[in-house]
Amino acid sequence: MTSAIGLHRVIEPAGVLPQAASRLDASPAVGRDEVRVAVERLNLDAASFRQLSEKHGGDGDAVRAEVLEIITSRGKMHNPVTGSGGMLIGTVQEVGPDSPLGLVPGDRVATLVSLTLTPLVVGDGLVGWDGLTEQVPCSGHAILFGRSVAAVLPADLDAALALAVLDVCGAPALTARVVAGYERPRVAVLGGAGKSGCLSLAAARRAGAALTVGVVPDEREAGLLRGSGLADRVVVADARDPVGLAAAVGEPVDVVVVCVDVPGCEHGAVLAAAAGGTVVFFSMATSFSAAALGAEGLAADVTMLIGNGYVPGHAGYALELVRTVPGVAGLFGRRLWPDRVPVGFGAPVGGCVVGSPAASD
Template sequence: MAPQTTPSDPTGLHRVLDAPRDGAVPLPQAARRLDTRPELWPDEVRIRVERLNLDAASFRQLERAHASGGTVDRDALRAEVVDIVASRGKMQNPETGSGGMLVGTVEEVGPASRLGLRVGDRVATLVSLTLTPLVIEDGLARWDARSEQVPTDGYAILFGRSIAAVLPEDLPTPLSLAVLDVCGAPALTRRVTEERYAGGVVAVVGAGGKSGSLSLAAARDAGARHLIGVVPTQAEAGLLREGGLAEGLADAVVVADARDQVALRDAVEKAGGPADVTVVCVDVPGCEGGAILATADCGTVVFFSMATSFSAAALGAEGLAADVTMLVGNGYVPGHAAYALDLVRRHDSVRRLLERRLG
């Protein structure tokens, strides 16, 4: 394929097809549509895609949108994902604004690329599908639309400032993909706990999920004294406890609806709180107030859910006179991919829990 000769920008601005807004071209994540031509600019990389991992909040919203009488129309759900990618040139759910990430094999590397990738590398992208030019070539024919992991065939483009990790050979691809999809959460949890709250109490809301279980393990690594895992149902609690899965992860597992502010506060306090660090990893809206109430004065709340309303969090903290620091988990911390994979290798309880969910 002939290389592009017009200038590129490492952020991907050259791929944005939107008209300028107030004189400025939006970044790819904020753009309505991206240029998906397969020919590369010098600093780009093209990936042959084999699997997408949709963001959990996005997938749940799509299920709700296509549910009727307790049954989800999986064909309609699949068709909507195909349509989103075809119309936008990327996977960005118009309702949640979120996307996911992908796994594939490097097809071509531009001569000026600094990502350290080689043709033939099997990689997982560590940037969102909301800013990744993407083409689906098989209509998602092999996807049953029952899982966030989507087998497919197509290609994607990485920019000069994109991030990707070469997949490890010692872990199954579905497991690696699940871990790398949320690898920013444990890395930031470790940093916050280690730097400010070693020896403190950490509560993880959504502890039975991918990011939640990894965040518990990271807090343990960082020296937290007491770990509280919050889950929404007894079934989730049973999954954490079954076969010793909670061993080494949480000192207390409690059931509470994170949308019920008082119930979440009371559950965390009875389990040994309030928390010095509260990590929110659930994919439903309305959990901001409860997380703030469950956190001690001068504590920190880390929001990792794309369902979070950050205006609700800010105004809620103000209205509650809560002296807490609130952080937005942006998905990137240096070394986050290697650290998350290492957690899975070192913590059998985390690996078993993730494999149960994938299975």
């Protein structure tokens, strides 16, 4: 008997949910409320990819071998060090008769649930991936449960762009919700030039922020973010240096959004927040015990939120931002196609980002 939350796919340990399992059953037979997807591409989350790349000194072959070993041994892509995975795109192959997801065979979809809980088999040995980028072309299959979330890929955007946006679509939606709860708040986004960071800056401004501050680690990223026009102020600071970060931000802000992919940024985020403010953690590199105990030790009256990646309507909201905010489109294009998209360039044209392969074809 199938379970809408995937309990029947857990091999070990018994009694836990799929995300906490050490191993899943990724067999292709579809239960009554399940969906099987032919996988086209994985998107490893930033914290996981950084950890693997640094562990292997940038050796793409070694990274590829470890990712393949994780998937093969665990039946899912679940980095045991970071505890994170990513998401995927593919084409629906088979739909169980009781599936509530509204998908039909042939739909090209992005899964909006983590690979850490998605049964996954890769059958090509990842031979098409060099191990040097977060996006992993591959072939295989994945299983979605009755309570999984998936979105049909938009026809007007390049698939690689849509995948990159949907991978972080929870960040701008929750940022907008938090910002809207204040009267013209000041907002700082740590990692403002990254995927979730630039979307969060755009969402904060659209939701009524009086000031947006983008924090980046170096002058290269500062130049990219300044060229995008998404932040009222751009500051360079190491988010792992609490005192230095707070000094760079200046007057404490009402909302701090953490979108960096390295550990150790918890205390700086708390110091940068004003009394009564909110810190939103989107990075899977976050230590939530460090955040809670650090705030206690600082006597900081701040609300701390864990961005869980799901807000109703989050996929459509993020895609609309990339369609309508040129600075967001430009930064995503720069990340995906660095040789094709100039800094600050990327206005949507005919539904595709200027400079992307789709726009150039």
